[in-house]
Amino acid sequence: MLEIKNLHASVEDKEILKGINLEIKAGEVHAIMGPNGAGKSTLSSIIAGNENYEVSEGEIFLDGEEISELAPEERAHKGIFLSFQYPVEIPGVSVTNFIKTAINEKRKANKQEEMPANEMLKFIREKSELLEMDRKFLSRSLNEGFSGGEKKRNEIFQMAMLEPKIAILDETDSGLDIDALRIVANGVNKLKNENNAVLVITHYQRLLEYIVPDFVHVLMDGKIVKTGGADLALELEEKGYDWIKNELN
Amino acid sequence: MELKDKLLASFMAFEEKIDTHSELHEVRSNAIKNFEYKGFPTKKEEAWKYTSLNAILKNDFSVFPKKDNAIEFKDVKKYFLHEIDTFKLVFIDGIFSSFLSSTTHDGLDVCLMSSALTKPKYKMVIDTYFNQIASKEESLTSLNTAFSLEGAYINIPKSKVVDKPIEIIYFSTGTEAALMVQPRNLIVVGENAHVQIVERHQSLNSNPVLTNSVTEIFAQKRAIVDYYKVQNDVQTANLIDNTYIAQKQESRAAVHTFSFGGNITRNNLNFYHQGERIDSTLKGITIIGDKQHVDHYTLVQHATPNCESHQNYKTILNDSSTGVFNGKIFVEKEAQKTDAFQQNNNILIGDKATINAKPQLEIFADDVKCSHGCTIGQLDESAMFYMQQRGIPKKEAKALLMYAFTSEVTNSVKIPELKAKIARIIADKLGVNMGFDL
Numbered sequence: 001m002l003e004i005k006n007l008h009a010s011v012e013d014k015e016i017l018k019g020i021n022l023e024i025k026a027g028e029v030h031a032i033m034g035p036n037g038a039g040k041s042t043l044s045s046i047i048a049g050n051e052n053y054e055v056s057e058g059e060i061f062l063d064g065e066e067i068s069e070l071a072p073e074e075r076a077h078k079g080i081f082l083s084f085q086y087p088v089e090i091p092g093v094s095v096t097n098f099i100k101t102a103i104n105e106k107r108k109a110n111k112q113e114e115m116p117a118n119e120m121l122k123f124i125r126e127k128s129e130l131l132e133m134d135r136k137f138l139s140r141s142l143n144e145g146f147s148g149g150e151k152k153r154n155e156i157f158q159m160a161m162l163e164p165k166i167a168i169l170d171e172t173d174s175g176l177d178i179d180a181l182r183i184v185a186n187g188v189n190k191l192k193n194e195n196n197a198v199l200v201i202t203h204y205q206r207l208l209e210y211i212v213p214d215f216v217h218v219l220m221d222g223k224i225v226k227t228g229g230a231d232l233a234l235e236l237e238e239k240g241y242d243w244i245k246n247e248l249n
Numbered sequence: 250m251e252l253k254d255k256l257l258a259s260f261m262a263f264e265e266k267i268d269t270h271s272e273l274h275e276v277r278s279n280a281i282k283n284f285e286y287k288g289f290p291t292k293k294e295e296a297w298k299y300t301s302l303n304a305i306l307k308n309d310f311s312v313f314p315k316k317d318n319a320i321e322f323k324d325v326k327k328y329f330l331h332e333i334d335t336f337k338l339v340f341i342d343g344i345f346s347s348f349l350s351s352t353t354h355d356g357l358d359v360c361l362m363s364s365a366l367t368k369p370k371y372k373m374v375i376d377t378y379f380n381q382i383a384s385k386e387e388s389l390t391s392l393n394t395a396f397s398l399e400g401a402y403i404n405i406p407k408s409k410v411v412d413k414p415i416e417i418i419y420f421s422t423g424t425e426a427a428l429m430v431q432p433r434n435l436i437v438v439g440e441n442a443h444v445q446i447v448e449r450h451q452s453l454n455s456n457p458v459l460t461n462s463v464t465e466i467f468a469q470k471r472a473i474v475d476y477y478k479v480q481n482d483v484q485t486a487n488l489i490d491n492t493y494i495a496q497k498q499e500s501r502a503a504v505h506t507f508s509f510g511g512n513i514t515r516n517n518l519n520f521y522h523q524g525e526r527i528d529s530t531l532k533g534i535t536i537i538g539d540k541q542h543v544d545h546y547t548l549v550q551h552a553t554p555n556c557e558s559h560q561n562y563k564t565i566l567n568d569s570s571t572g573v574f575n576g577k578i579f580v581e582k583e584a585q586k587t588d589a590f591q592q593n594n595n596i597l598i599g600d601k602a603t604i605n606a607k608p609q610l611e612i613f614a615d616d617v618k619c620s621h622g623c624t625i626g627q628l629d630e631s632a633m634f635y636m637q638q639r640g641i642p643k644k645e646a647k648a649l650l651m652y653a654f655t656s657e658v659t660n661s662v663k664i665p666e667l668k669a670k671i672a673r674i675i676a677d678k679l680g681v682n683m684g685f686d687l
Contacts, residue, residue, distance in 0.1 A: 048638050052630070072637035073646075081638075088635040092656020093649055101649070102639040109640070141656075158639060 001026045001197050002047070002166050007058035009046050016042045018222035020058070024166065027194040031208055031233060032201050034219035035241045040201045041085060043219070044170045047199075048082040049075045062165070077109035079165030083155040083172050090142040095154060096124060098142045099161050106162065127160040131187045148175030156187045167191075168199045173207035185210030205237035218244055252306050252429075253288050257281065259312045260395060267398060273366060276380055280394035287388035299573040299605045300515055300544045305487050308457045310429035312396075314342035318422040320453070322349060328451050329416060330666045335447075336415040338401045342422055343430040345399060349418075357409055362400040362433055374404055378437055382493040382521060383465050390491045390517075393463040397433035400462075403446070407439040407469075414445040414664055419462075421486070423454030434464040438472040438500075445475040445664055452486040457512075464492045468500035470524065475663055476504045481674055482511040484539065491517045498524025498553075505662060506533040508543040509674055519548045520558065522584070527556040532658045534671075536651070536678045538567030538599065548577045551584040551617075560591040563655045566602035576621070577609040584614050591621040596628060596654060598647075648679035 007020040016039045024030050034040050046053050047060060049072035060068045067075055090098065104114045115123070128138060131153050143151050152172055159167050169188070173181055188211050192198060200211055208216070208230065216232040217224045218241070226232070226244055236244075250258070260281050264274065289306060290297040318341050329337070336359045339349035345361050353359045358371075365371040366379075380397075384390045401417045419432055438444050452458050468474045480488060488511055494502050508514050520529045535543045549558040564572045574593045595604045608621040628650050636646035652675055659675075662668040 048634075050634050052634075071643070072634060073640050073642045076638055076640035084635060084638075088629070088632040090632065090636075090649070090653045092653040092660065098639075098649075101645070102641055105642060105645065106640040162640070 001063060002199070003061040004047070005059045005061075007043075007046070007060065008056045009042060009053050010056060011042070011053050015056075016053075016222055017046070020222075020224060022217065022224065024197045024199060026197055028215065029192065029198045029200065029211060029213045031213040031216045032199065032219050032224075033203065033205075033216060033233060033236055036203065038219045039222045040203075040219055041170055044082055044168045044199075044201050047168060048072055048080060073105070074109070076162075077106050081159050081162055081164035081167045083152070083159060083167065083169045085171040085174060087143050087151045087155055089144045089146075091144045093142050094139050095142055095157075096138045099124065099158055102158065103161060123161065127157055130160060130190060131157045132183050133157060149177060149180030152176055152184055153180060153187075156184050160187060160191055164196065166197045166199065168201065170201045171203065172200070173202055173204065181207065182210065205233040208233045220244065252308075252310060255310075256312060256392065257285055263313075263396060267367075272376070277395045277397070279385070280391040283385065283391040284388050284395060287391070290388060296546060296575075299571070300513065300542065302513070305457070305459055305513060308427040308459070310427045310457070310459055311425040312429055314344060314425060314428060316424070317344055318342055318424050320346070320349065320420060320422065325349070325420060325451075325453070328418060328449060330414060330447065330664070330670065332666045334413050336413060338415070338417045340399065340419045340432065342420070342424065342428060343399055343432065357406060357411060358402060358404040359415055360402050362402045362435060363398055365402040365435065366398065371402070374437060375435075378465065378467055379435055381465070382467075382495045382519075383463050383491070384493070387491070387517075389461055389489055390463055393431045393433060393461050393491065396431045397463070400433040401436070402434075403436040403444070405438045405442040405444050408441045409439065410443040411445070414447055414667075417446065417448045419450045419460065421452040421458040423452060423456035423458075425456065427457040427459075429459045429461070432460065432462045434462070436464065436466045436474075438466070438468050438474050440469045441471045442469070443473040445477075447477045447479060447664070447667060449479045450482060450486070450488055452483045455483055455485045458486045460486070460488045462488070462490050464490070466492070466494040466502065468494065468496045468502045470497045470499060472497070472500045474500070474502040476502070477662065477664070477667060478504065478506045478516070479671070480507060480511055480514055481509040484510065484512055484541065486511045487513045489515045489517070493519045493521070494529075495521045495523055496527045496529065499526045500524070501528040501530075503530035503532070503661070505658065506545065507671055507674070508533065508535040508537065508545075509678055510537065510541060511543075513542045515544045515546065517546050519550070521550045522553045522556050525553050525555045527553070529556070529558040530661075531558070531560045531562075532661060533562040534655045534658050534675075535562070535564040535566075535572055536655075536675060537570040537572070539570060540568070541570045542572075544573035544575075546573070546575045548579065549589065551578065551580040551587045551589060554583065554585045554587070556584065557588040558590065560593075561658055562593045563658055564593075564595040564604060565651050565654065566595070566597050566599055566604060568599040569601040570599060571603045571605070573605045574623075575607045575609065578611070578619060578621075580610075580612040580614050580617050580619065582613045585616045587614060587617040587619065589617070589619045593621075593623045594654070595623075595625045596651065597625065598628075645681050648676070648681040651679055652676070
């Protein structure tokens with residue numbers, strides 16, 4: 001589904017990714033772990049098409065199509081979703097209106113009619129219940145004055161609405177208390193099926209107790225240095241990242 | 250003949266035509282003398298440093314419209330709050346249109362300045378309020394005073410809560426090659442009374458128009474005045490709006506100015522405090538493009554203790570448009586415990602767009618809270634990326650962000666139909682259809 005080949009990228013002439021190779025198949029959950037500054041968030045931004053990073057080498061394929069020249073919205077329309085570590089506040093635009101716009105833009109791009117209002121309402125209700133969101137929450141301005149947990153829950157709500165092929169969760173666990181973490185993880189698990197895939201980017205193992213990965217990759221200094229199963233995350237939690245560094249040396 | 254000379258020559262003829270109280274003759278004569286002495290303002294004056302009227306004044310404006318022009322309601326319906334019932338004062342090329350208007354004398358006066366200035370029963374109100382706070386020094390206000398005859402006269406008695414908004418609309422038909430109009434409005438809001446007013450100037454074709462308008466508003470004790478100015482005119486229309494507001498104790502007055510179009514627009518907005526615990530609000534949204542020019546020149550005169558003023562102006566400039574914000578807050582020695590706030594945020598979209606922003610605080614009291622913030626920037630890139638990631642294309646994302654940028658001001662509009670209208674105009678200006686009513 002998503003295939004990354006020899007990806008090199010830099011920001012302001014500083015090379016951050018130094019040859020990433022990654023293949024994610026439909027139905028799989030992958031996790032990328034690594035110490036701060038390893039390039040985890042850079043990788044997720046680049047997959048989503050952030051133009052602040054320059055891809056100097058390598059390719060990104062989505063269902064066999066090379067997408068690294070596409071605009072962020074075009075990638076979104078093809079099914080890439082990035083749950084932001086720091087979702088942006090947009091005062092004056094309600095959660096409902098924002099998601100309506102996003103859905104209809106996607107449908108427009110895919111040559112579909114706009115979603116009828118009653119269908120949209122039903123869909124919003126269904127997905128907000130999945131994330132245990134209060135009805136009042138939906139009429140609030142997007143992310144404005146939201147707590148950390150509310151912001152992340154709102155990200156997963158949008159993911160549920162947009163039904164992406166591949167969802168990248170960038171540090172979704174940061175700033176979440178245990179209840180919010182459970183709700184968010186539960187939402188992700190319910191949305192997971194054999195036709196989509198999830199890439200979890202995280203510093204800690206905590207979230208992976210709830211969203212159990214098929215593969216865990218360790219990203220250090222711009223490269224994937226180790227790949228294993230779910231138990232690798234536990235090992236990292238226990239021993240930290242230094243032992244891998246030592247192993248490499 | 251230059252416009253100034255034409256106006257001076259027209260003045261005699263104008264005074265002969267009308268029959269008013271003799272006191273008024275003196276007011277007019279003094280006013281025309283001041284205008285004759287000062288002439289039109291030029292960029293040499295500090296207050297007009299960034300706005301030049303030279304190009305406009307080259308037009309050969311007719312000073313008096315030659316005939317009555319009729320308009321069909323269906324052709325101008327969109328300029329009204331037609332979804333709801335309102336009082337209406339409508340003027341076509343400066344002349345009152347009884348056909349389009351909906352006036353009243355039932356429990357309040359919503360009628361014509363020309364009646365108020367000539368009929369004895371209004372004499373006391375006119376003597377008490379007319380030209381009392383309008384500047385005697387400022388040349389354009391003087392010019393208006395000299396020719397003042399027609400406009401809105403609104404008198405809300407004590408404790409009257411007006412149950413529907415009052416719309417004041419000035420249409421220009423373009424029947425004249427170029428027309429100058431000088432509306433004069435007087436609004437007196439009695440103790441504990443409450444009123445909502447929407448004012449609009451609208452040209453219906455592209456012949457040049459110069460409107461030099463003066464509005465005096467008096468808010469008595471505990472009165473609540475909500476005033477909205479909708480400026481979304483064609484690119485050959487010029488507006489100089491001079492608004493003077495005097496507030497008595499515990500009154501609340503708010504003026505929202507929405508400047509979305511016209512050639513040159515200058516808003517002179519002046520608040521004078523005449524009692525304690527007064528609350529004044531000045532808010533505005535400016536969204537313009539091409540070579541349009543909008544200049545907000547505000548003054549809040551804090552002369553009494555324990556009063557508040559809140560200013561919030563948002564500007565988005567496209568293309569080669571220019572914006573000016575000059576916000577003067579004057580806190581007199583007696584005005585202790587003043588709380589004056591001023592905010593002015595500007596986004597420049599066009600490469601050749603210019604903003605001139607000048608906060609001006611003059612504080613003579615020692616126990617006050619005054620703050621001002623002015624920002625000039627571009628759109629937030631991380632917010633753009635966030636929205637694009639959700640599938641919203643760049644153009645729509647930009648529009649949504651700009652809408653968000655102005656929402657602090659639109660949110661305080663208290664007439665829902667007006668709020669919806671403003672949102673539609675904004676969406677239209679930004680060239681997007683968001684798929685929902687913003």
